[in-house]
Amino acid sequence: MKNKLMHLSNETMNVGFVKKVEALSGSSVRRCFQCGKCSAGCPMSAFMEHPPNRIVRLLQLGQGQRVLAGRSIWYCASCETCTTRCPNKVDLAAIMDALRKLSWDADGPSKESYVQLANRLFIENIRTYGRQYELRLGAAFNMKSGQFLKDLMLGPKLISKGKLKMFHSKNKNIGEIEAIFKRIEEMRKKGEAL
Amino acid sequence: MTPGKKRLNYSYYPGCSLHASGREYDISTRALFKALNVGLKEVPDWFCCGATPAHNVDELLSLSLCAKNLSLAEQVEGDLAVACAACFSRLKTTQHHLKEDEEKRKQVETAIAGPAALDKPVKHILEILAREFGLSKLEESVKKPLMGLKVASYYGCLLTRPPEVPELDDCEDPSIMEDILRALGAEPVKWSHRMECCGANFTLSRPGVVLKLSNAILESARLAGADCIMVACPLCHGNLDIRQKEIKDAYGAPDSTLFGNIFGSELQQGAPKDQRDLPVFYITQLAALAMGVPSGNLGFESVITDPKPLLREKQLL
Numbered sequence: 001m002k003n004k005l006m007h008l009s010n011e012t013m014n015v016g017f018v019k020k021v022e023a024l025s026g027s028s029v030r031r032c033f034q035c036g037k038c039s040a041g042c043p044m045s046a047f048m049e050h051p052p053n054r055i056v057r058l059l060q061l062g063q064g065q066r067v068l069a070g071r072s073i074w075y076c077a078s079c080e081t082c083t084t085r086c087p088n089k090v091d092l093a094a095i096m097d098a099l100r101k102l103s104w105d106a107d108g109p110s111k112e113s114y115v116q117l118a119n120r121l122f123i124e125n126i127r128t129y130g131r132q133y134e135l136r137l138g139a140a141f142n143m144k145s146g147q148f149l150k151d152l153m154l155g156p157k158l159i160s161k162g163k164l165k166m167f168h169s170k171n172k173n174i175g176e177i178e179a180i181f182k183r184i185e186e187m188r189k190k191g192e193a194l
Numbered sequence: 195m196t197p198g199k200k201r202l203n204y205s206y207y208p209g210c211s212l213h214a215s216g217r218e219y220d221i222s223t224r225a226l227f228k229a230l231n232v233g234l235k236e237v238p239d240w241f242c243c244g245a246t247p248a249h250n251v252d253e254l255l256s257l258s259l260c261a262k263n264l265s266l267a268e269q270v271e272g273d274l275a276v277a278c279a280a281c282f283s284r285l286k287t288t289q290h291h292l293k294e295d296e297e298k299r300k301q302v303e304t305a306i307a308g309p310a311a312l313d314k315p316v317k318h319i320l321e322i323l324a325r326e327f328g329l330s331k332l333e334e335s336v337k338k339p340l341m342g343l344k345v346a347s348y349y350g351c352l353l354t355r356p357p358e359v360p361e362l363d364d365c366e367d368p369s370i371m372e373d374i375l376r377a378l379g380a381e382p383v384k385w386s387h388r389m390e391c392c393g394a395n396f397t398l399s400r401p402g403v404v405l406k407l408s409n410a411i412l413e414s415a416r417l418a419g420a421d422c423i424m425v426a427c428p429l430c431h432g433n434l435d436i437r438q439k440e441i442k443d444a445y446g447a448p449d450s451t452l453f454g455n456i457f458g459s460e461l462q463q464g465a466p467k468d469q470r471d472l473p474v475f476y477i478t479q480l481a482a483l484a485m486g487v488p489s490g491n492l493g494f495e496s497v498i499t500d501p502k503p504l505l506r507e508k509q510l511l
Contacts, residue, residue, distance in 0.1 A: 043407055044403070077391050079351035084366070114400060119247040122245070134214050138398065141399070163496055169213055180306060187304060192304075
């Protein structure tokens with residue numbers, strides 16, 4: 001990706017993609033004038049191959065697929081510093097959410113798999129238990145990411161301190177959660193929601 | 195409600211962390227409210243708010259989960275008190291967003307098969323203490339002032355950002371935590387990293403991120419001469435407290451200090467690196483301690499970085 005030249009033309013300026021991101025995020029992408037304030041305040045920019053301001057620039061230049069393929073969008077911590085400080089009211093945190101959703105729905109073309117796995121397990125937990133069940137979250141993450149020894153010493157310590165519960169808490173109305181997930185899926189199938 | 199005349203009463207949304215890894219936040223919140231004679235009644239059968247992972251990949255799901263919780267909260271009288279910074283942020287964001295976006299509101303109402311309770315006031319514990327209970331009343335209620343305790347108050351990301359949503363305090367220069375600390379008799383220190391991110395939920399997927407970011411926060415607090423850190427978020431607490439030893443192991447060598455790289459190692463030579471343990475308290479633990487609640491009722495046994503030596507030294511135990 002590093003040495004790949006960027007060709008700009010009417011065909012490559014993917015306006016449709018930008019409009020999609022704008023519709024999902026409710027924020028303008030085109031209003032950004034590259035002051036770089038978002039990246040200056042971003043706590044995660046050191047971990048990204050494209051810092052936030054460059055992500056917006058890539059979108060403006062029709063390079064959305066480059067952004068989706070990279071790992072930067074998954075390294076955003078959603079701290080909203082960028083949104084808070086943007087002089088042009090570009091809601092970058094919402095744009096990041098929109099990009100993640102597009103990448104997620106395309107079954108994650110990004111190289112970053114750990115963050116996506118953690119997100120998937122977290123949402124699965126909500127659907128199954130209604131609330132977070134942290135022991136399962138940690139255990140399932142280790143199994144599925146192949147990092148069997150990760151935080152191994154931490155688990156027993158947290159259990160002995162009462163911070164990790166062996167069993168999940170039970171909701172009486174757990175059926176309602178499944179119904180919410182189902183209704184959202186249905187709406188999407190019918191094209192009533194993004 | 196007029197403070198001082200009628201007993202304050204709140205419905206309460208603890209959130210998942212407060213029933214597990216952040217249990218001491220829940221325990222101390224209940225103890226504090228009891229000591230202040232403020233009513234707190236838990237919303238029955240609440241769900242996870244979806245936190246960061248849900249809105250990261252599925253906004254509609256995130257909004258629907260929060261709207262469902264808000265409508266569950268309608269069953270209990272009183273404004274909705276929230277202790278977790280992430281739950282607070284999500285619930286407030288949902289209300290803000292759905293009030294502005296008619297189409298989204300309709301989609302959410304279809305998803306939860308009912309109306310979204312957009313007018314239920316959602317309040318963070320901090321604003322309940324500082325504004326509704328009131329700082330002067332808080333100061334009057336103190337039985338054991340936290341004299342000589344130097345505290346680095348850590349806001350983190352979600353309590354104040356983005357500016358138009360939480361309505362808690364200034365988004366870049368808040369003072370609500372420091373105000374409360376002064377009312378409790380403690381001494382807030384001035385420091386650089388009170389609004390910086392701790393690494394949040396990367397603690398599961400990419401713990402290296404947390405080690406780096408939380409290390410900078412701990413170092414900054416030590417440099418400012420703080421005895422401890424005060425937080426109002428279970429995730430910040432987890433990262434700064436549970437991972438503190440790991441952070442020390444990773445960044446303990448003198449050259450990797452926050453300023454070691456800038457000023458070079460010659461300035462550091464001879465001087466041993468400040469490696470003090472920094473206990474991390476929840477706001478409610480410190481406040482309840484000052485109200486004279488016995489320390490055995492504040493969940494200190496669940497904390498990893500033992501706060502008891504410090505509290506004993508300051509004669510607060």
